[in-house]
Structures are given as C-alpha cells and as structure tokens.
Amino acid sequence: xxxxxxxxxxxIKAMAITAATALLSAAGVQSLSTRNVAKAIxxxxxxxxxxxxxxxxxxxxxxxxTLAELEQRLVADCAGVRQPxxxxxxxxxxxxxxxxxxxxxWALLFSHQLPQGTATPVWFVExxxxxxxxxxxxxxxxxxNGDPQMYRATTRALWGGVQGIxxxxxxxxxRWGAEVATEEVIDSxxxxxxxxxxxx
Amino acid sequence: xxxxxxxxxxxIKAMAITAATALLSAAGVQSLSTRNVAKAIxxxxxxxxxxxxxxxxxxxxxxxxTLAELEQRLVADCAGVRQPxxxxxxxxxxxxxxxxxxxxxWALLFSHQLPQGTATPVWFVExxxxxxxxxxxxxxxxxxNGDPQMYRATTRALWGGVQGIxxxxxxxxxRWGAEVATEEVIDSxxxxxxxxxxxx
Numbered sequence: 341x342x343x344x345x346x347x348x349x350x351x352i353k354a355m356a357i358t359a360a361t362a363l364l365s366a367a368g369v370q371s372l373s374t375r376n377v378a379k380a381i382x383x384x385x386x387x388x389x390x391x392x393x394x395x396x397x398x399x400x401x402x403x404x405x406t407l408a409e410l411e412q413r414l415v416a417d418c419a420g421v422r423q424p425x426x427x428x429x430x431x432x433x434x435x436x437x438x439x440x441x442x443x444x445x446w447a448l449l450f451s452h453q454l455p456q457g458t459a460t461p462v463w464f465v466e467x468x469x470x471x472x473x474x475x476x477x478x479x480x481x482x483x484x485n486g487d488p489q490m491y492r493a494t495t496r497a498l499w500g501g502v503q504g505i506x507x508x509x510x511x512x513x514x515r516w517g518a519e520v521a522t523e524e525v526i527d528s529x530x531x532x533x534x535x536x537x538x539x540x
Numbered sequence: 541x542x543x544x545x546x547x548x549x550x551x552i553k554a555m556a557i558t559a560a561t562a563l564l565s566a567a568g569v570q571s572l573s574t575r576n577v578a579k580a581i582x583x584x585x586x587x588x589x590x591x592x593x594x595x596x597x598x599x600x601x602x603x604x605x606t607l608a609e610l611e612q613r614l615v616a617d618c619a620g621v622r623q624p625x626x627x628x629x630x631x632x633x634x635x636x637x638x639x640x641x642x643x644x645x646w647a648l649l650f651s652h653q654l655p656q657g658t659a660t661p662v663w664f665v666e667x668x669x670x671x672x673x674x675x676x677x678x679x680x681x682x683x684x685n686g687d688p689q690m691y692r693a694t695t696r697a698l699w700g701g702v703q704g705i706x707x708x709x710x711x712x713x714x715r716w717g718a719e720v721a722t723e724e725v726i727d728s729x730x731x732x733x734x735x736x737x738x739x740x
Contacts, residue, residue: 465716472717489720492718496714497725500725501700503707504701505697505700507704516660520692525697531740532734532735
C-alpha cells in the first residue's frame, strides 16, 4: 500500500482509475465504491473527493479508459486491411471479442447513467467520436461525398446493431428459440447492411 | 381487496400476473416482490408460492404476457401490408414504439436472468418463437427455399440490431457524439440489411 501524500493530484487520479478498473474486472460493478477504491490506493475517501467530483466522474474516467483500450484493440484488429468492407467486419468481430473478454468493463459503459439533467462531458463525447471514426472512415471510402447526416445514421445503425447482438449473446438470449453462433449473426448483419449501403 | 379463498388456483395466478404487471408499469422493477404482489391481490405470500415456484417463475409469466401484447401490437401495425420489406420495416418501428410506451416491461424482458444452470422453460421459448415468425414469414417470401440456418441467423441479426438501437436510444446513448433520430437509424438498419439479404 502506498504511503499517503507521496503523490501528486494527477498521480492519485491515475492510480484511482487503475485501481477502480481492476476492482471492476475482478469483482464486478457492485465492488465499485469510493471506499473500496480509496482503500485500494491507500488514501482516504476524502482525498478521492479532492480529485473526482463524485463517483459518477470516476466512472466516466473508467469508461473513457475502456473506450481507449477498445479503440487500440480495434485499430490493431484491422491493421493492414485495405478493403473497407473487410475492415468494418473485423471491427465488428473485434468489438464482440472485446465485450466477451472484458464483460464488466464493457457492461459498465452502457449501464452507467449520469444523474437526470447532467450532460455527458465534452471530453468523454470526444472519446466516443474517435471510435465512430473507425467505421466512418471506411464508410466514406465506400461511398464518398454522402450527406453528413447519412454517415451519422449509418455509423449508429452499425454500432447499435452490433451492440445489440453482443448484449443478447452475453445474456444468453440470442439463442432463445434456436441455436445460432454470435459471429454468424454479426457477419450477417454487417455484410448485408454494407451491400445495401453501397447500393442505396 | 378480494376476500381470500374466493378464487381458484388459475384465477389467483392470473390475478398475480396482472397485479405484478401493473406494479411494474407504475413503480418499476424494484417494486416487484412477492410481498407487494400478494398485498395487491389480497392474498398471503404463502398463497403466491402455491401457484408460482418462485419470483423467477412469476417474472417469466409477466414477460410472456409482455411478449403476447407486443406480438398483438406488431401484428396490428403491419395488418394489410403486403410488401414483405415494408412489413418488416413496420414491425421494427412498432417494436421501438412498444419499447418506448412500456419501458419497464420491455426492460424486464432483457434484464431478467434465470439462476445459473436453469434452462428457459419450453412454453416461454415457444412464445419467443411466434415473435420470430413475424419476421421469418416475410423473409421467406422475399427469398424462398433458403437454408433454415440462414433464416435463424437473419431473424436474429434483424432483432438484435433493432433491439440494440432501441436500448441505446432509451438510455440516451444513441445520441453520443451526434444528434440522430432513432427512427432514421432503425430505417437505415432494416432497409440496407434487406437489400443485402435479397442479393446475397
């Protein structure tokens, strides 16, 4: 355990995010309390409140770290792939793999709700935007000069679609009524969608 | 409040499902306890346990009632529509509308998890199957004589996709990074997917 007052504000912040992410991975979302995080880094809850406004802000930082790691993984998954359709297919499969490998962290991205009336901070939205760009870039290669609104709807349709299939698969509901392989369902969604996108 | 011992086992079962559904709609999932349901129908918790094995079984019945109502609504939404693509588009929009109108009941369908190792009962899976048929029938009209496994993957891709977009929209995450209309995203998913399905 670290001795107190040894670290700068920024260091404590980074330590708290790392410790909270480890707690989440090891013991699930119910383990995420300021008390547990403070204990894990050897500081008091009071110190934690000096670097984060509240637990919600800490969770936003955990989620931003998850998004950053997801982005890295997806970029690696489609490195060297030139064909835009194949790039998007790889990203979709990589997304499923990441969700399966990091269930608690991935679930927290979508279960966390800011208090009513609180806007998502701009720095967090920017993180999300860089992920959308991963699919917007190949979509623009497939069909350049489209209406900006069309790309916005298209990226959200693909993301929402893949996200929905992943969520159902992880809660064992995709197999309601029939045996299906999650990868096959995701490939069906992405491949058929992209054919329509190209022709539309 | 009903007087005790006035009702048959089947009547108590039906009363409990109706009361539990009303509780869920009015006060959310946290209001769903055997105590609250028993109180609402004027019977003891003990009586409730005579007609349901446990709270999970009661929830399965609530969810089956939700699926039955959803099916009715979707059938009505596409009544008289002959073109298969348009039928599927109407079903997708009707699904979103139902989710928005019945948030708690729709969310419980997907958040409820049976205890590890418990299989979903056959009678419940059959209810789910009738819903898949709503989209499998028009898909078979569009492309007859396909491989059965292909229809299974296709129906799950469409359902998972629409389900994912609805879930993100309801938790206000579909708009992360850009303003988009949920209906537009769903139409983009379904229309492009069906073009690809027809050609594939």
